[in-house]
Amino acid sequence: MSAGDGYRGRGGLVGYLFAGPYLVAYGALLVYPLLAGMALSLHKADLFGGREFVAFENYRRLVSDTVFRQAVGNTLYFTLLTVPALTVISLALALALNKAGRLAAFFRGVFFSSSVLSVTIVTLIWRFVLTPDGGLIANGLKAAGRAPIPFLSDPHLALPGIALTTVWWCLGLPMMLFLAGLQQIPGELYEAAALDGTSAWRTFWRITLPLIGRTLLVVVLIESVMQFQLFGQSQIMTQGGPNGASRPIVLFIYEVAFRRWDVGYAASASEVLFALILLASALQYAATRERRR
Amino acid sequence: MSSLELTNISKRFGAVSVFQGLSLTIAAGEFVAFLGPSGCGKSTLLRIIAGLERADSGEIRLGDQRIDTLAPGARGVAMVFQHYALYPHMTVRENIAFGLRNGGAPKAEIAERVAEAARVLEIGPLLDKKPGTLSGGERQRVAIGRAIVKQPRLFLFDEPLANLDAALRTRTRLELAQLRRRVRATMIMVTHDQVEAMTLADRVVVMNQGEIQQVGTPMQIYDRPANTFVAGFVGSPRMTLAPVGLVPGDARFATVRLGDGSQVSTRVPRADLPSEGLLLGLRPECVRLGPPRPGEPTAQVEFIERLGDRTLVYVKLGDGTAVTAEDKGASQAQVGQTVGLRLAAAAAHLFGPDGRGHHAAGRAG
Ligand SMILES: Nc1ncnc2c1ncn2[C@@H]1O[C@H](COP(=O)(O)OP(=O)(O)O)[C@@H](O)[C@H]1O
Ligand SMILES: [Mg+2]
Numbered sequence: 001m002s003a004g005d006g007y008r009g010r011g012g013l014v015g016y017l018f019a020g021p022y023l024v025a026y027g028a029l030l031v032y033p034l035l036a037g038m039a040l041s042l043h044k045a046d047l048f049g050g051r052e053f054v055a056f057e058n059y060r061r062l063v064s065d066t067v068f069r070q071a072v073g074n075t076l077y078f079t080l081l082t083v084p085a086l087t088v089i090s091l092a093l094a095l096a097l098n099k100a101g102r103l104a105a106f107f108r109g110v111f112f113s114s115s116v117l118s119v120t121i122v123t124l125i126w127r128f129v130l131t132p133d134g135g136l137i138a139n140g141l142k143a144a145g146r147a148p149i150p151f152l153s154d155p156h157l158a159l160p161g162i163a164l165t166t167v168w169w170c171l172g173l174p175m176m177l178f179l180a181g182l183q184q185i186p187g188e189l190y191e192a193a194a195l196d197g198t199s200a201w202r203t204f205w206r207i208t209l210p211l212i213g214r215t216l217l218v219v220v221l222i223e224s225v226m227q228f229q230l231f232g233q234s235q236i237m238t239q240g241g242p243n244g245a246s247r248p249i250v251l252f253i254y255e256v257a258f259r260r261w262d263v264g265y266a267a268s269a270s271e272v273l274f275a276l277i278l279l280a281s282a283l284q285y286a287a288t289r290e291r292r293r
Numbered sequence: 294m295s296s297l298e299l300t301n302i303s304k305r306f307g308a309v310s311v312f313q314g315l316s317l318t319i320a321a322g323e324f325v326a327f328l329g330p331s332g333c334g335k336s337t338l339l340r341i342i343a344g345l346e347r348a349d350s351g352e353i354r355l356g357d358q359r360i361d362t363l364a365p366g367a368r369g370v371a372m373v374f375q376h377y378a379l380y381p382h383m384t385v386r387e388n389i390a391f392g393l394r395n396g397g398a399p400k401a402e403i404a405e406r407v408a409e410a411a412r413v414l415e416i417g418p419l420l421d422k423k424p425g426t427l428s429g430g431e432r433q434r435v436a437i438g439r440a441i442v443k444q445p446r447l448f449l450f451d452e453p454l455a456n457l458d459a460a461l462r463t464r465t466r467l468e469l470a471q472l473r474r475r476v477r478a479t480m481i482m483v484t485h486d487q488v489e490a491m492t493l494a495d496r497v498v499v500m501n502q503g504e505i506q507q508v509g510t511p512m513q514i515y516d517r518p519a520n521t522f523v524a525g526f527v528g529s530p531r532m533t534l535a536p537v538g539l540v541p542g543d544a545r546f547a548t549v550r551l552g553d554g555s556q557v558s559t560r561v562p563r564a565d566l567p568s569e570g571l572l573l574g575l576r577p578e579c580v581r582l583g584p585p586r587p588g589e590p591t592a593q594v595e596f597i598e599r600l601g602d603r604t605l606v607y608v609k610l611g612d613g614t615a616v617t618a619e620d621k622g623a624s625q626a627q628v629g630q631t632v633g634l635r636l637a638a639a640a641a642h643l644f645g646p647d648g649r650g651h652h653a654a655g656r657a658g
Contacts, residue, residue: 192374192380195343195370195372196395197364197396
């Protein structure tokens with residue numbers, strides 16, 4: 001027993017040595033900024049000037065700030081527009097392309113290729129698609145004898161237009177995750193299901209979907225976290241307009257910090273976004289764990 | 294319970310041709326083993342019958358119904374996969390009931406049939422567990438349970454014992470034999486293990502490189518191997534195959550001369566025997582050891598394997614021909630020793646240059 005204790009003691013020390021470099025980086029790059037941000041949100045601070053402790057004054061301002069409340073609403077709406085669509089479409093693509101053969105490999109490459117483009121290029125492409133002034137969709141509508149739709153200048157269509165762009169841009173990663181998940185399922189299970197006389201529909205719901213449950217959770221979590229942080233597309237395509245209709249939280253933070261130099265207030269908005277993302281992730285995780293019992 | 298009839302089955306994978314016009318008939322209620330070395334096409338044939346693989350041509354009939362045009366689930370066939378292929382996210386009960394639920398059977402009937410299968414296979418206590426928590430033997434029972442609840446006309450087993458450890462394999466072999474008596478259905482088992490095939494099957498289909506070498510009862514296969522492949526593949530250790538010359542004469546039975554000049558008087562009719570290129574086939578139990586005697590082959594001991602109840606002695610004749618002999622458990626034989634071979638010549642086989650077997654007249658089969 002004493003020998004075991006000694007061994008465990010030494011093992012612990014060696015363990016810390018191995019984990020040490022990572023823990024230092026983790027602390028310096030994640031924990032410290034997180035705490036510093038929290039501290040900052042309790043101050044009235046100028047980007048270049050002094051700091052004054054104001055306790056929760058910044059948060060009180062946020063609650064009554066209609067621009068911020070609109071940004072929160074926009075962010076939630078955008079996440080609801082993109083995450084389910086991304087999940088369903090990327091799963092459908094993965095199911096269709098989960099086979100050997102050159103054609104499938106080619107299309108896997110095609111659908112993944114959009115993810116490697118930068119936001120500038122993606123938004124450039126989609127401005128050509130969405131613009132009512134001779135854009136792809138406008139031309140299509142004109143050919144059908146209909147009036148063009150001003151996606152990015154209509155307050156009701158600006159966010160859906162950005163969502164469309166984002167779905168196209170972000171399909172690659174969840175599709176790859178789903179493909180990896182599907183490939184983990186042994187082919188014999190599908191053969192057993194065929195011999196059990198299972199319809200294609202029931203095979204999907206009763207065999208495939210339960211067996212990629214973890215991948216599904218990961219995809220929804222990752223995509224939620226990513227889409228909550230919408231920024232570049234809005235910034236470039238609409239500058240948050242018209243009339244704030246497509247301004248997400250991150251754009252709000254950016255404007256407050258770097259246009260109005262009100263860093264403390266921006267920090268408090270960041271903390272709210274952080275809390276929202278944390279809450280959404282925890283809810284999804286809890287929901288799926290409940291079901292898996 | 295239905296008869297199965299395969300007619301002219303051909304199958305290729307790209308450039309590799311597995312079967313060319315294979316035909317086979319299995320009687321209703323028969324237990325047949327497909328026996329052959331790895332890669333000879335046993336699994337492929339089973340999968341063609343199940344509908345998991347499509348034959349390029351040919352016809353399959355189960356009872357009076359043509360089934361090769363039907364979907365796997367509609368053929369009335371159940372299969373136990375080599376690696377069981379249980380649904381990992383379902384309990385044992387759900388695994389067994391899944392096929393019945395797909396078919397829309399009434400709940401009460403499903404419950405009854407699952408309970409009956411659990412009773413027959415003694416897996417009642419496992420019903421609410423997930424497959425991941427079961428041992429290999431338990432998983433296999435569940436896989437069998439999933440097959441028998443469907444009350445199929447034909448059972449297919451792919452290497453049912455290959456994944457079990459030695460002790461469990463012997464027990465499961467006995468259980469399969471018992472199951473076979475309780476469940477009245479036609480059964481096909483794929484195996485590369487001759488002991489499984491010989492002990493379980495009514496008839497054995499010996500295959501090699503996609504061709505059926507011989508179909509017969511275990512004793513027919515053992516006593517009257519159709520060709521040198523069957524002779525070498527069935528029986529452990531292998532039958533000795535020694536080149537011999539035919540001694541001229543007009544007696545009813547053939548006498549042959551071994552490489553060292555000694556003669557063996559077989560009971561194989563001389564009538565339709567080729568005169569050249571013969572091989573003499575001797576099972577180890579037909580070659581005993583004794584002190585050298587004139588007129589009998591003498592040999593030198595090369596290698597000894599003691600199995601406890603018997604001893605296998607590998608010897609070489611004067612001309613270098615290798616022969617496997619059997620001796621009693623407490624054998625006195627020693628490597629390098631010169632011994633006399635007592636051949637049970639009446640049980641010897643002869644094989645022609647085309648590999649075809651010629652056997653002693655009047656023996657069973
Ligand atoms: N899906 C497949 N694609 C290509 N070749 C295959 C496939 N399945 C089996 N084969 C080939 O067919 C032959 C027979 O295989 P199999 O039926 O699995 O043999 P066995 O079960 O007797 O070991 C082998 O040469 C194997 O390589
Ligand atoms: Mg096989």
